[in-house]
Amino acid sequence: MTIQRLTQVEPAVVIKMASILTSQKPDVIQDRFGIGLNTWVKLREGKAIRHSVAIRLLQRLQRDQVI
Secondary structure (H helix, E strand, O other), X not given: OOXXXXXXXXXXXXXXXXXXXXXXXXXXXXXXXXXXXXXXHHHHOOOOEEHHHHHHHHHHHHHOOOO
């Protein structure tokens, strides 16, 4: 069994993400950030998410010039 690596996204990044969301609806979160509602809830609560998801999210945020 493989142990998944987890990564915590900096709170400042999560705050910036929250500030640009127009709604907390799953489809809005998915369209804007490419993550699901469960991942968004973990981020808001300051919990770690899968490392691969965090890398993909941060790349997307940089590409879209959010961070």
